[in-house]
Amino acid sequence: MAEHIPVLAATLVEQINLPTDAVMVDTTIGHGGHSFLFAKKLSQDGLIVGMDVDEDALPKAKAVLKEVNCKVILIHSNFSQISERLCEQGIEKVDFILADLGLCSGQIDNNKFGLSFQTNMPLDMRIDKRLRHSAADIVNRTDEKSLADLIFKYGQDRASRRIARFIVSHRKENKITTTGQLAEIVCRALGNKGNRSRIHPATRTFQALRIAVNQELDNLEKLLISAPKLLNKNGWIAVISYHSLEDRIVKYDFRQNGTDGIYKIITKKPLIPSQEEIDENHRARSAKLRIAQKR
Numbered sequence: 001m002a003e004h005i006p007v008l009a010a011t012l013v014e015q016i017n018l019p020t021d022a023v024m025v026d027t028t029i030g031h032g033g034h035s036f037l038f039a040k041k042l043s044q045d046g047l048i049v050g051m052d053v054d055e056d057a058l059p060k061a062k063a064v065l066k067e068v069n070c071k072v073i074l075i076h077s078n079f080s081q082i083s084e085r086l087c088e089q090g091i092e093k094v095d096f097i098l099a100d101l102g103l104c105s106g107q108i109d110n111n112k113f114g115l116s117f118q119t120n121m122p123l124d125m126r127i128d129k130r131l132r133h134s135a136a137d138i139v140n141r142t143d144e145k146s147l148a149d150l151i152f153k154y155g156q157d158r159a160s161r162r163i164a165r166f167i168v169s170h171r172k173e174n175k176i177t178t179t180g181q182l183a184e185i186v187c188r189a190l191g192n193k194g195n196r197s198r199i200h201p202a203t204r205t206f207q208a209l210r211i212a213v214n215q216e217l218d219n220l221e222k223l224l225i226s227a228p229k230l231l232n233k234n235g236w237i238a239v240i241s242y243h244s245l246e247d248r249i250v251k252y253d254f255r256q257n258g259t260d261g262i263y264k265i266i267t268k269k270p271l272i273p274s275q276e277e278i279d280e281n282h283r284a285r286s287a288k289l290r291i292a293q294k295r
Helices: 009-015 033-039 057-064 079-088 105-109 135-141 144-155 160-173 179-196 203-214 216-230 244-259 275-280
Strands: 023-026 047-052 071-076 094-100 231-241 263-265 288-294
Touching: 009 033, 009 288, 023 033, 033 047, 033 057, 033 094, 047 057, 047 079, 057 071, 079 094, 079 216, 094 216, 135 144, 135 160, 135 203, 144 160, 144 203, 160 179, 179 203, 203 216, 216 231, 216 244, 231 244, 244 263, 244 288
Parallel strands: 023 047, 023 094, 047 071, 094 231
Antiparallel strands: 231 288, 263 288
16 A cells, blocks of 8 residues: 655644644544654643544554654544534644645555546445445436536536536446446546546546545535634644645635634745655645634
8 A cells, every 4th residue: 555645744844833732633634644743843731633534544643643742632533523523522722723635545546445547446435434425326326417517516527518428328228336437438428538638537527526425625614614713822724735626715715714804824825845745745746735823
């Protein structure tokens, strides 16, 4: 399984100077890479609360953070429920909220999640297995117009109607159950146009389905709504996004809270990885980091 390298980690540490007794919430703790760097600056009075929808990530984060000085609490939860989870722990206020919205390389390669269009695996895409509907449920049950609208809205694919038509035509004969089947259908729908693209023809369709299955944008909005009430004065919120739909939501939320006098915007423009980091970690290439501070 591919090693997970935390994106924009050095940049984050440069930008955010936490007190040694800070309470940090890493809402997408993954393998603990970002948290480990901040934990090194915290004392025994500090606390890191790590959340993740992928229950397999928590033991990996626990192993990475096992020898840090600060206290660590790990919770299997979606970050949309940050207020409830912190309340359960008796935590009212925090100094730093971090959300890295990217997938880990290991998740993409793992058959359990069914995310890859490069490798044939069961078509699932649920990062949190407690969710009811998989990507297979969506592609096999959604009507053609709604499917086209979904692919256009979340995948920003102009060929969404044609892709939806090909999917519906195929499923009349055979149920679509694998990522390989779906990728092949999308490639057929796009034909030569797909071959001319810089990205794989199925990229946008797979992105759209993953966002829909995991309710990613709705959950991000819930996190951003919760954050101002949870942050201490001068507390920080940092979000790393990987596509324009996510980044736009973060940008407008920070801007509105800035206008309302709730946030001071630290990043007038999003911070992006250096070419050196992209060369070392290809998945960082589309990352954008935005940071705000509670007034």
